[in-house]
Amino acid sequence: MTLWEQYAPELLIDLYELTMAESYLKEGMSGEATFSLFVRDYPPRRSYFVASGMEHVAELITGMRFSEASLDYLASTGKLTHDLIVFLREFRFTGTLRALPEGRIFFAQEPILEVTAPIIQGQLLETLIMNVIQLETMIAGKAARCVHAAQGRGLVDFSLRRTHGVDAGVKVARASYLAGFDGTSNVLAGKLYGIPIVGTMAHSYVTSFPSEMDSFLSFARAFPDNTVLLIDTYDTLCGARKAVEVARRMAEQGKVLRAVRLDSGDLVELSREVRRIFVEAGLPEVKILVSGSLDEYGIQKLLDDGAEIDMFAIGTRMGVSADAPYLDIAYKLVEYGGRPVLKLSSGKKTWVGQKQIYRKYDSGGNMREDLLCLLSEEQPEGAEPLLEAIVENGERRRAPESLEAVRKRFAEEWARLPSPYRALDATRKYPVGIGRGLQELEDLVEEDRRNEELGRGC
Amino acid sequence: MTLWEQYAPELLIDLYELTMAESYLKEGMSGEATFSLFVRDYPPRRSYFVASGMEHVAELITGMRFSEASLDYLASTGKLTHDLIVFLREFRFTGTLRALPEGRIFFAQEPILEVTAPIIQGQLLETLIMNVIQLETMIAGKAARCVHAAQGRGLVDFSLRRTHGVDAGVKVARASYLAGFDGTSNVLAGKLYGIPIVGTMAHSYVTSFPSEMDSFLSFARAFPDNTVLLIDTYDTLCGARKAVEVARRMAEQGKVLRAVRLDSGDLVELSREVRRIFVEAGLPEVKILVSGSLDEYGIQKLLDDGAEIDMFAIGTRMGVSADAPYLDIAYKLVEYGGRPVLKLSSGKKTWVGQKQIYRKYDSGGNMREDLLCLLSEEQPEGAEPLLEAIVENGERRRAPESLEAVRKRFAEEWARLPSPYRALDATRKYPVGIGRGLQELEDLVEEDRRNEELGRGC
Numbered sequence: 018m019t020l021w022e023q024y025a026p027e028l029l030i031d032l033y034e035l036t037m038a039e040s041y042l043k044e045g046m047s048g049e050a051t052f053s054l055f056v057r058d059y060p061p062r063r064s065y066f067v068a069s070g071m072e073h074v075a076e077l078i079t080g081m082r083f084s085e086a087s088l089d090y091l092a093s094t095g096k097l098t099h100d101l102i103v104f105l106r107e108f109r110f111t112g113t114l115r116a117l118p119e120g121r122i123f124f125a126q127e128p129i130l131e132v133t134a135p136i137i138q139g140q141l142l143e144t145l146i147m148n149v150i151q152l153e154t155m156i157a158g159k160a161a162r163c164v165h166a167a168q169g170r171g172l173v174d175f176s177l178r179r180t181h182g183v184d185a186g187v188k189v190a191r192a193s194y195l196a197g198f199d200g201t202s203n204v205l206a207g208k209l210y211g212i213p214i215v216g217t218m219a220h221s222y223v224t225s226f227p228s229e230m231d232s233f234l235s236f237a238r239a240f241p242d243n244t245v246l247l248i249d250t251y252d253t254l255c256g257a258r259k260a261v262e263v264a265r266r267m268a269e270q271g272k273v274l275r276a277v278r279l280d281s282g283d284l285v286e287l288s289r290e291v292r293r294i295f296v297e298a299g300l301p302e303v304k305i306l307v308s309g310s311l312d313e314y315g316i317q318k319l320l321d322d323g324a325e326i327d328m329f330a331i332g333t334r335m336g337v338s339a340d341a342p343y344l345d346i347a348y349k350l351v352e353y354g355g356r357p358v359l360k361l362s363s364g365k366k367t368w369v370g371q372k373q374i375y376r377k378y379d380s381g382g383n384m385r386e387d388l389l390c391l392l393s394e395e396q397p398e399g400a401e402p403l404l405e406a407i408v409e410n411g412e413r414r415r416a417p418e419s420l421e422a423v424r425k426r427f428a429e430e431w432a433r434l435p436s437p438y439r440a441l442d443a444t445r446k447y448p449v450g451i452g453r454g455l456q457e458l459e460d461l462v463e464e465d466r467r468n469e470e471l472g473r474g475c
Numbered sequence: 476m477t478l479w480e481q482y483a484p485e486l487l488i489d490l491y492e493l494t495m496a497e498s499y500l501k502e503g504m505s506g507e508a509t510f511s512l513f514v515r516d517y518p519p520r521r522s523y524f525v526a527s528g529m530e531h532v533a534e535l536i537t538g539m540r541f542s543e544a545s546l547d548y549l550a551s552t553g554k555l556t557h558d559l560i561v562f563l564r565e566f567r568f569t570g571t572l573r574a575l576p577e578g579r580i581f582f583a584q585e586p587i588l589e590v591t592a593p594i595i596q597g598q599l600l601e602t603l604i605m606n607v608i609q610l611e612t613m614i615a616g617k618a619a620r621c622v623h624a625a626q627g628r629g630l631v632d633f634s635l636r637r638t639h640g641v642d643a644g645v646k647v648a649r650a651s652y653l654a655g656f657d658g659t660s661n662v663l664a665g666k667l668y669g670i671p672i673v674g675t676m677a678h679s680y681v682t683s684f685p686s687e688m689d690s691f692l693s694f695a696r697a698f699p700d701n702t703v704l705l706i707d708t709y710d711t712l713c714g715a716r717k718a719v720e721v722a723r724r725m726a727e728q729g730k731v732l733r734a735v736r737l738d739s740g741d742l743v744e745l746s747r748e749v750r751r752i753f754v755e756a757g758l759p760e761v762k763i764l765v766s767g768s769l770d771e772y773g774i775q776k777l778l779d780d781g782a783e784i785d786m787f788a789i790g791t792r793m794g795v796s797a798d799a800p801y802l803d804i805a806y807k808l809v810e811y812g813g814r815p816v817l818k819l820s821s822g823k824k825t826w827v828g829q830k831q832i833y834r835k836y837d838s839g840g841n842m843r844e845d846l847l848c849l850l851s852e853e854q855p856e857g858a859e860p861l862l863e864a865i866v867e868n869g870e871r872r873r874a875p876e877s878l879e880a881v882r883k884r885f886a887e888e889w890a891r892l893p894s895p896y897r898a899l900d901a902t903r904k905y906p907v908g909i910g911r912g913l914q915e916l917e918d919l920v921e922e923d924r925r926n927e928e929l930g931r932g933c
Contacts, residue, residue: 029641032660179605219495221808337639360681
């Protein structure tokens with residue numbers, strides 16, 4: 018059994034969810050609760066988020082059961098009562114999950130999803146839901162920025178070797194494809210999600226042969242219809258000239274050299290020189306693929322500086338979202354037993370109650386503003402509600418969406434996002450208004466909490 | 476079946492490993508290869524690394540097989556020949572893994588591990604090995620810095636909700652415990668590795684009750700022997716005064732309030748005020764636990780500024796290694812068929828051949844310098860070899876080590892690391908010398924490659 022096979026979803030929790038469950042059970046607190054998941058604020062330079070991970074969440078919460086092995090472990094800790102173990106043995110999610118469909122663009126403070134269920138259920142899912150959504154949403158946003166920077170050139174995900182573990186590797190491949198990447202080197206992601214897989218050779222391949230030329234010719238023999246040569250092992254320009262020779266020999270067999278890859282050095286200068294070498298050799302159709310510590314900033318700089326690049330292989334910096342490696346995501350109780358609740362902790366805002374996001378478009382179909390409202394408020398005229406019930410009464414309301422469908426949705430969303438918000442160094446914040454009903458309730462609850470908790474001589 | 480159960484290790488590869496395997500097979504290249512894994516340079520402010528992940532690597536490579544489902548997928552891509560599929564069906568790792576034992580401290584350019592095996596085997600393991608080692612080693616180093624900053628105070632891992640996926644969550648809990656953390660909130664990591672699990676309550680718990688006081692009393696009823704109260708939901712100082720009242724009621728039952736947790740606001744000011752409240756109430760023994768966006772820098776600043784803290788809960792920034800979210804790790808072919816090999820790509824140094832690291836200590840037992848040598852070179856007098864054969868002929872040479880044993884090893888290593896290298900903002904680099912034999916061979920191979928690959932009018 019591999020380590021990953023032992024990742025029982027029911028144990029992917031923080032202990033405090035179980036201690037809280039213990040107390041809820043002891044106090045007879047079985048009322049319905051709503052938890053709201055949102056990102057508090059944008060990471061540096063960001064101005065939008067891309068919803069991703071909801072399909073995984075729906076699958077996990079509808080299937081969650083406590084195995085006997087898991088229960089045995091929990092009992093063995095001595096931290097929990099037999100009553101709780103008995104309760105967990107019967108655990109089924111019976112609630113509702115309302116969420117943004119994957120691929121939708123959303124903004125800070127807007128709920129990505131809301132879980133409504135008996136309080137213990139919603140509480141036990143806290144960590145698992147946050148873990149799944151934050152990674153996939155963070156990466157989808159990072160990848161969308163790379164796609165934007167590439168201005169129509171191809172992008173492939175090469176990040177698996179340096180993602181934070183293999184779960185991240187698979188999810189990065191999926192989230193980046195959702196956001197418009199063309200493929201991944203990650204074979205497992207290819208199998209699981211039908212993402213096109215790509216790849217050619219490493220430096221180790223080149224160095225394993227007596228000469229670089231031998232390695233190129235051998236590769237062309239094995240893959241005559243898809244020959245891509247890595248040309249920087251010894252010297253990029255020497256490599257390019259050898260690649261020209263390989264292309265000539267391939268032409269004799271009626272084959273064409275498809276592309277070369279550059280992975281080091283001054284990529285602006287080298288890509289231009291390599292292009293010149295191929296053009297002068299009458300091979301302008303040979304594509305130039307570059308890799309090496311790139312993300313949206315590196316792509317933008319290369320293109321601004323005039324690099325000759327047809328396709329980018331994007332690895333580490335996208336795969337770990339290097340300039341913003343986490344989202345300030347929160348999963349907060351907003352209603353219990355019909356009573357709206359909030360915390361007052363300094364600097365951390367939570368909007369009470371079950372909510373809906375409404376989006377308004379201008380006459381050209383571009384996003385204009387969002388309105389955050391109570392679910393019970395009347396739908397603003399001409400506005401589109403964004404949160405959909407994905408799970409009801411513990412069951413999925415619809416079949417899982419295909420990754421292709423979600424990818425298409427994102428492309429449509431992107432086309433409707435006005436350009437100021439697309440910038441790599443965004444300064445303008447998309448307007449998210451607060452509905453009157455929500456604002457009034459928020460103020461009321463906040464005042465009540467201040468009076469009750471702070472008012473008595475504290 | 477959960478997503479994670481589908482993480483077949485044999486597919487956690489980049490496609491190019493299969494295309495290269497295809498060519499090696501076609502060319503009859505079955506010679507023995509050695510691949511060396513190392514970190515090229517230190518991330519900002521670092522001056523050492525902590526070896527972690529070798530036990531997972533040993534387990535994965537000795538158990539790796541291609542399932543029929545995986546083979547079916549590979550065949551279905553149309554990118555690989557039937558010959559390769561037949562070859563993969565019989566895949567077994569038959570080689571040697573020489574590695575640093577987990578918990579050892581090491582330095583840039585030193586091999587963390589070397590794999591010696593028929594070239595296809597070593598090549599197919601590239602991505603999996605890199606993925607496993609880079610995450611665990613990165614986090615062990617980050618966690619070691621947090622432990623150092625905490626100056627003997629307790630630390631627990633609270634990061635699962637914001638790690639990059641669940642694989643990272645489990646491995647962060649393990650790597651941080653290895654480096655000296657006292658426990659984790661991650662229940663699954665507790666089960667898998669026997670790490671002490673800790674946790675109390677969330678803001679949602681407090682807000683689910685009609686009043687903060689109700690929530691505190693309920694928690695004390697459920698956990699009278701381990702009551703830790705989160706006091707910042709509404710106002711930290713009001714919360715502290717209520718906690719005093721709870722402690723008094725608990726005293727009537729012969730119980731004691733163990734600790735309070737602060738999660739927001741000015742933690743220096745608040746922790747000092749909270750301490751004063753408890754001391755004035757005759758409860759100096761109540762511990763103060765803080766959480767909230769902390770890593771080594773935050774810990775250091777709080778303590779420098781005079782915060783009154785007994786224990787730190789460390790989440791996101793440690794769990795994603797926020798200030799340095801990846802290591803510049805490389806897995807390079809250094810020998811094939813008895814021939815030492817290297818690439819010349821600019822700015823990326825690789826040391827040829829099978830190697831050993833030797834460590835010298837001063838008379839007080841402190842680390843003085845390391846020497847990187849060819850494995851075939853004579854052992855320098857009085858020096859300790861660091862790389863050990865963990866797998867030989869495809870089988871583990873010894874039983875897996877317990878996490879406790881590895882944690883103890885790290886504590887011993889740490890005691891021998893001279894203080895300049897321990898600094899959070901390290902400027903001094905630990906001396907790693909190059910053995911004469913290695914330097915001579917490197918120069919020879921480099922000259923040969925320049926002559927052969929660059930010399931012919933390129």
